[in-house]
Amino acid sequence: MEIWRWVFIGILFLAAFVVKIEAFKQGHRQSTERISGSAGDVLEDDPIGRLKVFVYELPSKYNKKILQKDERCLNHMFAAEIYMHRFLLSSPVRTLNPEEADWFYTPVYTTCDLTPNGLPLPFKSPRMMRSAIQLISSNWPYWNRTEGADHFFLVPHDFGACFHYQEEKAIERGILPLLQRATLVQTFGQRNHVCLKEGSITIPPYAPPQKMQTHLIPEKTPRSIFVYFRGLFYDVGNDPEGGYYARGARAAVWENFKDNPLFDISTEHPTTYYEDMQRAVFCLCPLGWAPWSPRLVEAVIFGCIPVIIADDIVLPFADAIPWEEIGVFVDEKDVPNLDTILTSIPPEVILRKQRLLANPSMKQAMLFPQPAQPGDAFHQVLNGLARKLPHDKSVYLKPGEKVLHWTAGLVGDLKPW
Amino acid sequence: MKLSALPQSYLNRRSNSFRSPGPLDSSSDSAVKSPATIFWLILHGLCCLISLVLGFRFSRLVFFFLFSTSSTNFYTAPFRSTAELAKTLDVHSVLSTKPVSNLELPLLNKTATNSRVVVGRHGIRIRPWPHPNPIEVMKAHKIIERVQKEQRLQFGVKDPSTIIVVTPTYVRTFQALHLTGVMHSLMLVPYDVVWILVEAGGISNETASLIAKSGLKTIHVGFNQRMPNSWDERNKLESKMRLRALRIVREKKLDGIVMFADDSNMHSMELFDEIQNVKWFGAVSVGILATLANTDESADQKKDKEENPRMPIQGPACNVSNMLAGWHTFNTLPFAGKSAVYIDDRATVLPRKLEWSGFVFNSRLLWKDGGDKPEWIKDIDMLHGDIESPLGLVKDPSVVEPLGSCGRQVLLWWLRVEARADSKFPPRWIIDPPLDITVPSKRTPWPDAPPELPANDKPVMGIQEPIVKHTTKTRTSRSKRRSKRKHETRTDTQASTRHSEQN
Numbered sequence: 017m018e019i020w021r022w023v024f025i026g027i028l029f030l031a032a033f034v035v036k037i038e039a040f041k042q043g044h045r046q047s048t049e050r051i052s053g054s055a056g057d058v059l060e061d062d063p064i065g066r067l068k069v070f071v072y073e074l075p076s077k078y079n080k081k082i083l084q085k086d087e088r089c090l091n092h093m094f095a096a097e098i099y100m101h102r103f104l105l106s107s108p109v110r111t112l113n114p115e116e117a118d119w120f121y122t123p124v125y126t127t128c129d130l131t132p133n134g135l136p137l138p139f140k141s142p143r144m145m146r147s148a149i150q151l152i153s154s155n156w157p158y159w160n161r162t163e164g165a166d167h168f169f170l171v172p173h174d175f176g177a178c179f180h181y182q183e184e185k186a187i188e189r190g191i192l193p194l195l196q197r198a199t200l201v202q203t204f205g206q207r208n209h210v211c212l213k214e215g216s217i218t219i220p221p222y223a224p225p226q227k228m229q230t231h232l233i234p235e236k237t238p239r240s241i242f243v244y245f246r247g248l249f250y251d252v253g254n255d256p257e258g259g260y261y262a263r264g265a266r267a268a269v270w271e272n273f274k275d276n277p278l279f280d281i282s283t284e285h286p287t288t289y290y291e292d293m294q295r296a297v298f299c300l301c302p303l304g305w306a307p308w309s310p311r312l313v314e315a316v317i318f319g320c321i322p323v324i325i326a327d328d329i330v331l332p333f334a335d336a337i338p339w340e341e342i343g344v345f346v347d348e349k350d351v352p353n354l355d356t357i358l359t360s361i362p363p364e365v366i367l368r369k370q371r372l373l374a375n376p377s378m379k380q381a382m383l384f385p386q387p388a389q390p391g392d393a394f395h396q397v398l399n400g401l402a403r404k405l406p407h408d409k410s411v412y413l414k415p416g417e418k419v420l421h422w423t424a425g426l427v428g429d430l431k432p433w
Numbered sequence: 434m435k436l437s438a439l440p441q442s443y444l445n446r447r448s449n450s451f452r453s454p455g456p457l458d459s460s461s462d463s464a465v466k467s468p469a470t471i472f473w474l475i476l477h478g479l480c481c482l483i484s485l486v487l488g489f490r491f492s493r494l495v496f497f498f499l500f501s502t503s504s505t506n507f508y509t510a511p512f513r514s515t516a517e518l519a520k521t522l523d524v525h526s527v528l529s530t531k532p533v534s535n536l537e538l539p540l541l542n543k544t545a546t547n548s549r550v551v552v553g554r555h556g557i558r559i560r561p562w563p564h565p566n567p568i569e570v571m572k573a574h575k576i577i578e579r580v581q582k583e584q585r586l587q588f589g590v591k592d593p594s595t596i597i598v599v600t601p602t603y604v605r606t607f608q609a610l611h612l613t614g615v616m617h618s619l620m621l622v623p624y625d626v627v628w629i630l631v632e633a634g635g636i637s638n639e640t641a642s643l644i645a646k647s648g649l650k651t652i653h654v655g656f657n658q659r660m661p662n663s664w665d666e667r668n669k670l671e672s673k674m675r676l677r678a679l680r681i682v683r684e685k686k687l688d689g690i691v692m693f694a695d696d697s698n699m700h701s702m703e704l705f706d707e708i709q710n711v712k713w714f715g716a717v718s719v720g721i722l723a724t725l726a727n728t729d730e731s732a733d734q735k736k737d738k739e740e741n742p743r744m745p746i747q748g749p750a751c752n753v754s755n756m757l758a759g760w761h762t763f764n765t766l767p768f769a770g771k772s773a774v775y776i777d778d779r780a781t782v783l784p785r786k787l788e789w790s791g792f793v794f795n796s797r798l799l800w801k802d803g804g805d806k807p808e809w810i811k812d813i814d815m816l817h818g819d820i821e822s823p824l825g826l827v828k829d830p831s832v833v834e835p836l837g838s839c840g841r842q843v844l845l846w847w848l849r850v851e852a853r854a855d856s857k858f859p860p861r862w863i864i865d866p867p868l869d870i871t872v873p874s875k876r877t878p879w880p881d882a883p884p885e886l887p888a889n890d891k892p893v894m895g896i897q898e899p900i901v902k903h904t905t906k907t908r909t910s911r912s913k914r915r916s917k918r919k920h921e922t923r924t925d926t927q928a929s930t931r932h933s934e935q936n
């Protein structure tokens with residue numbers, strides 16, 4: 017019996033030893049780290065099978081004809097609405113039977129009325145949206161069933177469903193009243209702002225994935241730029257004195273750091289923009305006229321730690337991605353101390369952020385590749401929609417009950433489109 | 434990368450060109466003319482008139498002060514706005530931005546519910562001394578170093594080997610120039626380096642003092658033959674010296690990758706990363722800078738240059754499937770008969786068929802005991818004569834591994850530049866004793882200046898004491914100076930840099 021006891025103890029020791037070695041191997045120099053946000057480890061979730069989406073068949077004047085009029089809509093940063101439509105048409109989550117659908121999608125391209133310069137004019141968008149909703153409410157019973165509570169819309173414009181590029185006007189307009197019960201999938205996100213509804217899903221702006229892929233440089237190229245930024249500091253055309261554009265934050269960056277050798281900042285448009293980002297440790301992502309920008313997507317793809325200077329901003333997929341651990345958040349009032357803030361981050365924290373950024377699922381979640389790949393932004397949107405299921409009983413209205421008023425909203429929006 | 438900032442740019446343009454959206458937009462806002470709107474309009478018109486008189490935009494400043502909320506920063510705002518306002522004497526800008534300012538005034542206070550973020554004009558915050566802080570800069574550099582170290586660990590070479598560098602050298606005018614270059618390159622290499630210096634003519638103090646500050650692990654041996662004066666002989670002696678170094682590697686059983694860094698070559702940092710990939714015996718492409726050494730014959734060679742402008746390369750040549758197919762060597766035909774024979778000639782110095790510096794190999798190939806050495810390597814002690822290139826060490830040249838993406842990357846450059854026979858450079862590059870020449874000030878007429886020079890010598894005395902002893906001699910030695918002027922123009926400029934205040 018003594019011998020058996022010693023054998024047992026020996027086995028225990030051996031087991032402990034082996035476990036220790038495994039643990040040691042795991043912790044030893046990993047180059048990426050798992051991402052888990054407040055919703056858990058959900059970036060790699062597969063939404064297929066967890067929800068069903070019904071796509072309304074709208075006449076082509078709402079989508080195809082608009083795109084035909086201007087093909088530039090496919091390349092600008094608001095192109096997510098078009099690609100989402102295409103993705104849903106051929107996705108396994110699509111169902112042709114609306115009775116079994118959990119969510120309803122209305123493909124209306126509201127951000128495709130472009131100026132000669134390529135910027136979208138939002139003046140007809142409320143009318144377009146209204147007209148689309150009128151169509152679906154009269155041809156299908158599903159809108160009236162819930163007054164849109166199980167419908168979702170993509171509104172990637174500057175201030176989402178407020179449909180204006182100027183913030184004060186957008187706040188004045190507020191979210192289109194007809195969309196008050198629907199889920200909005202938008203790029204704009206700012207806490208306590210009129211244009212961000214409770215329950216909206218924030219998505220990254222569209223950035224062309226192939227273009228970024230072609231500009232990749234070898235990963236062992238040493239990162240020698242400390243802080244990198246290319247863009248406007250003063251919008252001379254609209255705000256010559258400064259102080260209005262970006263709430264004065266970009267101008268503050270320029271005035272404080274224009275002669276600092278650590279800050280590679282300028283208004284140039286170099287052809288090596290993507291390559292330079294891959295050689296930088298920090299990339300500034302300050303707000304402009306709106307708090308979001310494609311710089312965040314570019315920084316994540318190129319492994320450059322984003323320094324976000326936008327008070328109260330809500331970043332894409334904020335419940336799935338722990339942005340606090342990945343990027344650096346600087347209050348606008350702290351911009352003059354930006355160099356102190358960045359140099360006082362301990363190197364281990366910086367290396368950890370870089371490891372998180374190196375995670376391929378992180379990069380995938382920011383992209384809209386064609387054809388769609390697992391884990392990309394399309395799937396994250398579906399994951400977000402799936403997390404909102406099952407619908408609360410209260411979304412279903414009793415017959416005859418009405419919550420929204422058809423004539424609510426600004427007079428100009430009521431004109432037919 | 435234009436932000437959505439740009440939508441604003443067409444607000445102004447809209448009022449001119451896009452008529453149709455214009456009325457639509459304004460119709461929702463100012464269709465109803467309330468008394469408040471009229472009041473603001475009148476007040477703003479008044480302020481515009483005042484601005485016309487004053488010459489700067491007065492209205493914005495007043496309203497900013499009256500209506501700014503707590504989120505704006507006062508101490509910078511007055512500086513910014515008055516500075517900008519003083520600059521904008523442009524009356525047109527006042528009138529054209531009327532539509533914008535009309536909107537912003539009543540809305541300056543309108544905040545979103547419970548938000549601390551305020552829409553409207555904010556001050557531009559500038560700290561009291563907006564310049565780089567050297568402590569922060571140093572900290573940032575430390576961070577960058579740490580990040581780069583991590584990058585090397587992750588993406589660079591795993592388990593890097595020591596690099597054993599073999600350099601034959603000898604004391605001559607340009608030794609300091611060349612050896613310092615190689616030394617600095619080796620100091621930057623992120624791997625362990627063992628530097629074996631073989632010096633012709635025995636160990637000398639000059640060489641030793643040059644390499645003393647490198648901080649590298651060096652093995653400095655002397656070779657007891659003096660360096661001959663012709664290139665042929667020199668190449669042969671250098672081969673012997675390198676073999677001597679290889680014998681040291683064998684004796685001391687040094688473990689690593691042997692490479693040959695001739696002291697006048699230029700090496701890129703990528704070379705040291707690339708040679709870590711060698712398994713047994715590898716070859717890299719060497720760029721040949723042969724024509725650089727010779728400037729007089731460039732006129733003749735211009736025609737050749739236009740036809741064949743690419744730099745000649747020596748190194749492995751690969752076929753389509755990236756296997757070693759042959760060797761690129763330097764074409765010596767254009768230089769037949771015109772190349773340098775003696776080291777201090779002015780003609781082009783030609784490389785040999787294959788330079789030693791283009792080859793690297795694992796030091797284990799040199800070790801005595803069998804081990805896992807492949808059988809195609811010859812033993813150094815069994816060599817009958819001297820070998821012209823390391824290919825003489827292998828029995829079958831096809832085993833050589835082409836490095837640098839199969840020879841497509843040129844990772845080092847070969848150059849042979851030595852001082853001309855008629856050059857005069859101070860030994861050890863030290864001017865000793867100091868020059869006894871003073872350069873007269875620009876203001877005095879040059880060169881036959883009247884004897885006021887001693888007055889100018891007084892500031893000179895502050896700079897260098899030994900010169901003081903010689904100043905009294907200037908008057909007598911001036912005649913000598915003039916005759917020596919041709920040769921000493923160089924030394925004159927050296928003296929003038931010392932007497933910088935006179936220049």
